[in-house]
Structures are given as C-alpha cells and as structure tokens.
Amino acid sequence: MKLKNLPVRTGFIAVLALFGMLVLVSALLGLYSLSKNNGLSERISTLNAQTVDLKDVYINNLKARSALSRAFIALSSKPADKDSAVAAARSYYNQAKKAFAAFDGIPKETAAQQETANRVGETFHAHTDAIDLLFTAIGSGDVTAYAATNEGPMTQTSAAFGKSADAFFAVASDETDQLKDQKAQAKSVLTGVAVGLIALSCALILLVYYTLDQNVVRPLKEAMSVLDHVARGDLTVRIQHESTNEIGKLFDSMKEMKRSLAGIVHTVYGGTDTIATGVHQMASGNTDLSQRTEEQAAALQETASSMEQLTSTVRQNADNAKQATQLVMSTAAITEQGNRAAQEVVLTMQGLSDLSGKIADITNVIEGIAFQTNILSLNAAVEAARAGDEGRGFAVVASEVRSLAQRSASAAKEIKERITDSLCRVEAGAEQVGKASQVMGEILTSVNRVSDLMGEIAAASEEQSEGIEQVNRAITQMDQVTQQNAALVEQASAAALALEEQTVALKGAVSVFRVDRALAHA
Template sequence: MTRTIAGKMSMSRYLQLVRQRTSTLGISQLLAIGFGLAIVLMLTASTYAVIQIALIADQVDDLIHKNHTKSTLAYSVKDSLNASARSMRNVLFLTVAKEINQELFAVSRAEQTAQDILDRFKQMAGSDQERKAFQEVISARDEYAPKLAAYLKLIRDGEIEQARDLALPDIVPVQQRYLDSLDRLIQQEAGGMESTGRAVLETAGSTRVIVLALAIGATFLAILVGIFVSRRITRPLVQAIDAAKRIATGDLTVQLRKTTGGETGALTQALAEMIDSLVHIVSDVRRASQNMSRSAGEIAQGNQDLSTRTESQASSLEETAATVEELTSTVKQNADNARQANQLASSASDVATRGGTVMQQVVETMATINESAKRIADITSVIDGIAFQTNILALNAAVEAARAGEQGRGFAVVASEVRGLAQRSADAAKQIKELIADSIEKAKAGSRLVDQAGGTIEDVVVSARHVTDIIGEIAAAGEEQRTGIEQVNRAVAQIDQITQQNAALVEEAAAAAQTMHEQANELIQVVSVFRVSEHVPDGAAYRKPMLPMFEFEKSAA
C-alpha cells in the first residue's frame, strides 16, 4: 500500500515536471517530439525485428545446410557400412569368381564412399560435442579398417572357410562398434537440429512479443501525445472563444492569463492585449464624449448669451438710426435756415429785431445739434464696445470649435464670419466716431460764431456784409453737417444689417452646438454598452499618438 501511494506521488511529480518542461513548447514542437518518439519506437521495433529475422534465417540456414546435411552424411556413412557388411556376407556364400569380385568391388566402393563422406564431415564439424562424436567414429573406423583389410585378403586368396571361421567373428564386433559410433553421431546431429529448432522458436516468440510491445508502446505514446496536444490546443481556444463571446456582448472585464507557451500562448497573450487596448480605447472615448458633451453645452450657452446680446445690440442700433434720422432732419432744417438768412442778410437792418430772434433760434438749434452729436458719440462708443465683445465671443467660439475637432468645423466657419462682421462693425463705428467728432468740432465752431453774432447783434446793420459772409459759412457748414449725417445714417444702416446677419449666424451656431451636444450624448449612450473595470488607468499612456481628425480622414480617403 505504501509503495503504491509513493508510486502515485512520484508519477504525479513526474507528470507535473513534464507539464512544466513542455509548457513553453509550441504545438509543432510537441507534435514533432511525440511523433518523433513514436517513429523512434517503430524504427526500433522494425530494426529489432529485422535483426531477429536475420538471426532466425541464420539459424534456419544452419539447420538446413549444416545440421541436416551432417545428419544426412552420417546416415550415408552408415548406409555405406551396411552395404559393405551385406557384400561381405554375400561373398561367403558365392562360388563364382566373377560374382565374388563384384561383391568385393562393392565393398571397396562402399568403403571409399564412407571415407569420402567422413572427410567431408570432418570439414563441417563445428561444436566440441560434434568433434568428439566424430572422433569416436574415426577411432572405430581405424579399428575396423585393418580387420576389414585382413578379411578381404583372405577372400581374395580364396581362403573362404578361414575367412568365415576366423576373420568374420573378429570383424563383426568391431563393425558393430563402428555402427554404434555412427548412431551416436546421428543422435548428436539430431539433438543439434532439435536445439536449433527450439532456438528458432524461442527467437521467433521473443521477437513477436518484443515487436508487439514496441508497437503497443508507440500506439499508446501517439494516443498520449494526441490527447496532450489536443488539450494544449482546445483549452486556450475554449478560453479565447468564451472571452470573444463576452467581448461581443460588451463585457470588457474578462481577464485572460497565459498558461502555456507556443502558438496557443501567443494567441492568449494577443487576445489579452487586444482586450486591454479595447478597455483603454472605450474609456478614452467615454471620457472624450463626456468632455465634448460638456464643451458643447458650454458653447450652446455662450451662443445663447451671444444671441441675447446681439438682439440688444440690434435694438440699440434701431434707436441710433432713429436719432440719426432726426439729426438729419435738424441739420437739413439748419441748412435751409442758413440759406434764408443769407437771402435776408441784405435786409438785416430792417429786420434786426427779427434777426435777433432768429439768431436766438440759431443758438438753441446749435445747442441741440451739439447735444445730438454727443449722444451720437455715446451710441458710437456703445457700438464699438459691442463689436469688441462680438470679436471676443467669435475668438472664443473659434477656440471651442478647434477643440471640438471635426464636429466643430462648421461652427469654426460661422465664428470666422462673426469675427469678420465684428471687425467691420468696429471699423464702421470708428468712422462714425471720427465723423461725430468732426461734427462736434464744427458744431462748437458754429456755436462760437453764433455767440459772437449774438454779441454783436447791435452791429448787424453796420456789419450786414460781414454777417452775410458768416451766414454763408454757416450754410456751408450746415451742408457739410448734412452730408456727414447722411454718411452716419448709411453707416448705421450698414451696422444694422451686419447685426442682423450676426444674429442669424449666432442662431446657426447655437443650432450647430445643440446638434453637437446631442451627438455627444448619443456617443455616450453607444459607449455605455461596454462594461469596463472601474479602475482603468488613463489610456494616453498605453496608446500611440493619434492623428488629427482631418489627417485621419485624408489617410482613410
């Protein structure tokens, strides 16, 4: 029991060590190692089988060409000896010389054949037991040969009775020992053939068992390698498929860990890096969408404020236009009065009192003109301030449009147009201011002249010609004022038109900002499908610098 537990523990440690050693190997390397071992086992089995078959072939060759041949030779010697014995017995019963000679020739031939066979067998004798048995045969033959020669001599000499009575009893025991030695040699060869046959059978049996064991081992090893490799492939693939399904549902909280090396480990590592990149991209898009939504809201609010201010500016411009129109009428009336004063200057002495009254009216009118000029200057300052604020808002809108990227391109164009209109408004206001300043200066000059005329009204009659000249100058100045006021009127009308255009552009910008705000909210809704971890670091540290929006579109085109 203790040995079984220890064996299981050692096998478990061995399998764990094998997993650790093979965890960094690729699929192709594992397949190469597994099938390489199987091929080595098959080659070992094949090589062993070939060697054993060659050994069996050698043993069978020895059995057929050596043991069987030597046994056949031994039987041939025995047959020759038996043939010789028969001829020797036949001679004793024959009386015809020819027949006797034939039997003697047969004995000689049998003995010669036996001698040739023994010489051949001597060359083939291999083992010590064979040589010992063969030596016994040779010793028996050496003992038998003299007896046979003496027997044959008596027969040739015609002493048949002596050969029968004396030689034959002596030769028969020796011949029997000769036959017994041959039988022992035959038994030795039969035993050799039997042992060789058993060795062939044992070699064939052991070869069959070992080759079968190697084939089973190679098959078992191939099965183990197939199971191991399939697990190495399927486990990471199942993990990757599960992660892909969770990613398809928007769940980016899946965690993958690399458990093996090779191709499956590289696949797991690449999928984990892709998930990390998706997490950072989604987090960045979500943060950018929220920032863009807030920026779009601020832009929309700014545009609303700008629209309100533009409407206020339009109302102020309408009031300014009405004032300028009134000033135009006053200046025109002043010019008509100056012309009438020039016509009546010749009769100034007759209408001095009336002229004093008229001069008093002129003084009041000039005061009114001066006051109107100051109001126009104030209105012009207001227009200048509005143009300055419009320019600032256009700059801010351009900055926000640049931040918004592709979504704010149209708004950038609108902001540029607003800025241009604001610049034109500022230039027109500057020109109006200069004209008003000039009108004020001229009004002041007129006032001074009127004051001088009032001061010297008693000298009107005396200075009628001088008054006529002064009235002419006043008429000319009134004409210039009328021209200047008309220019101011046209400038105010232009400013009013520009203000209306600004209002329309501001409304378009507000609509564009609202659209961008809605699109940002839609993008937030789209990104909210993905679930990411709450503690995700800023993706700027993990991603490469992105191209600007217009460069990306250009490259995509």
C-alpha cells in the first residue's frame, strides 16, 4: 500500500501508538534508572552510616582513655578531680558502646564487609575488656595495676581495634567508590538512551510532519482552493486527486458536489424563466380575482343590509303578533267574564220567575179570600135584611166588608195581571239572556280559536325571525370570509409580485456561476 493511500485514521493511530510506545519506553527506562540509582544511593548511605558509627566508636574510645589518664594523674596530684574524670570516661565509654551497637545493627551487604566487621567486633570486645580493667584499677586506686594494664592489654587491644577499623574503612571506601562508579555508569547509559530516544522522537516528528504535509495539509489546501473557486461561483475548476483514503473520498465528494451544483444551476437557469412567466400570470389572475372578490363582497354587504331590514320587519311582525295575541287573550278573558255574568242573569231571571209564580199563588189565595169574604158579606146582608132594623148596623158592616172584598178582588186581579205581564217579560228576558249566553259562548270559542291562531302566527313569526337572523349571520360570516378572501387574494397578488422579484433576483444570483455545460449534462 502506498503511503498516500494510507487512511488518515490509521496513520494518526499509528503515530499515536508509536509516540505512546516511546513515552512508555521512556517512562519504564526512567523508572528503572530511578530504582537502580535509589538502590545504589541507599547502599552508599548504608556504608557511610557504618563508617560514621565506627568512627564514633573509635573517637569515644580515645576520649574515654584520655579521661581515664586524667583520672590516673589525679590519683597522685589532685584526688578531688578523679571522680569527674572517671564520670567523663564512663560517659564516653557508654557512647562508644552505643555507637558500636548501631554499627553492629546495620546489615552487611558483602562478604568483605561482614568479615572486617566481625574482626572489628572481636577487637572491640577485647578493647572494652581492657577498658573495664582500667576502670576497676582506677576505682580501687591501684596505680600499679592501672599502669600494667595500660601498657599491656590496653595498648595491644587499642592497636588491634585501630587496625580492624582501618581495614573496615578501606573495604567501605572501596565499595563506595565501586557504587559511585556504577551510579555514574548507569547515568551515562541513561543519558545515552535518552539522547537516542530524543533523536528518534525528532526523526519521527520530522517524518510525521512530512507525511502530514504531503498527505493531509497539501490536499486540504487544494480542497480549500477548490472551495474558494466554488464559493466565487466558478464551477469549472478541475478536481484531481489519486489517493483512496479519507482525503481522496473528500475530493470525490467535492467532485460530486460540483457536478450536482452544476446540474442544479442549469436546472435553476431553465426553471427561473418558467417560474417568472407563471408568477406573472398568477399575479394577473390574482388581480382579476381580487377585483371579482371585492365585487362579491360589495354584493354580499348589500344582501346583508337587505336581510337586516327584512329581519327588522319580521321581528316587528312577531312583536305585533305577540301584542295581538295578548289582546285576544284579554278579549277572551273579558268574554268569559260576560258569559259568566249572562249565566248569572239567567239564574236571576229564573229566580224572579219562580218568585212571580209564588206571588201569583198568593194572589189566587187573596182572590179566594176576597170571594169568600164577598159571599160572607152577601150572607151577612141577607141575614141583616132578615133581621130588619136590628140588623142595619150589621148590614152596614156587611156592605163595607163586601166593598173591601170587591176592592181586594179587584186589586188581586190587577196584581195578577201585572205579575202575569212580568212573568211574560221575565220569560222573554230569560230567553234573550240564554240566547245572549249562547252567543257569548260562541264568541268565546271564536276568540279562543283566534288566540290559538295568533299564537301559532307569533310562533311562526319568531321561528321565521330566528331563521332570518341565522341567514343574516351566515351572510355576515360569508361577507367576512369574502373580505378575508379578498385580503388573502391581495396578499397572494403581492406575494406573487414579490416572488416575481425574487425570481429575477434568483436568476441574477445564479448568473454568477460559471458552469461547464458538458459537465453539467454528464
């Protein structure tokens, strides 16, 4: 595979992996070097600590011997200074033991260290035994024993301890030098490896830079140049690239984009004229439609006005029908009251007729009484005539009684005649009242029928009024819709004119593009 055909993703992953490996190697090498240097430093520090502790042992032993010498001198010259010198010697002696314990407690890493350390231990213990003898001699004040021990065992063990300490110092110095040489050598190796890694990193950086410049940066600059030409409307620019990676796919997409844009521009060129013609026709048609819609709106307004007048008239008729119905109902109520009054008159006439009959019966009784009184008066006159002069007064009385009876009969007859006449008139009035009551009933029936008819007329008028109001509302809504349609038509006309202007502007904007016609039709 050619390097220029290497996928950009794979290339970046490879570069990242390579640099990651370099970083990992550098980190591991640094950790190894740090660990090794720390180990060497710890070993050097251990040797230094052992050397320091052993030197402290040697120095404190010398200080203890010097203090014991002062105590020995004080035995003969200044006995009072003996105790202070012995105390100082004991303090130095204890410090020497403590330093030796620290020295002996440090682990020995090599055989030479262990061997010389063992020799130091043997000579130190022999030397401490001699020092103990000196403390004993000083404590007892035995000058002879002190001198003998100091010149004999003390001098011998001190020399042996010094030699063994020098031997350990020599071993420690040699091993310290070796460790320092190893540390310097490790540092040199690490420095060389670091320099090599830096050189390799620089080489890789240069290689990556060159590869990116050849396979990514330059193709992207070419792509930017192509896009600049396309942005300026130049669709005749040539796009050539031979790689098959993402950059090559980008150039293939740009080729397809240029071809599609060229086809779109040609299509727009061909469609703008057609759109302009259609928009112009649409604008003209919208103008005519707007005029007709306005005329229709005016007609609907006139129809709505007429319907409003008709609605007012029907509503007035309905109100009049309601008023007539109320008047008819009032007339029916009054007629009903007259019918009831006529019936009451009939009943009153019937009562008067019955009362006249009873009066006639009483008149008949009076006539009977007058007749019998007249007979009695005649009989009385006859008897008075028979009685002669003795019956004259009785005859006068009988004559007066007969006269009263005649006058009563005459009055009763006249009353009977008057009553008969009244009865005839009452019967005639009763018949007329009955006829009047019948007529009032018929009038009431007719009034009720008229009331029902007027109610039906009022209901029909109300329904007709509601229907006309609905029609009026519908016409009003139609008027509003028509006006809205007229406004929409005007807007559509304005939009068509604006679209025509936009079409012209679009045509002018598309004219910026320069297209290879052969490529556009490909």
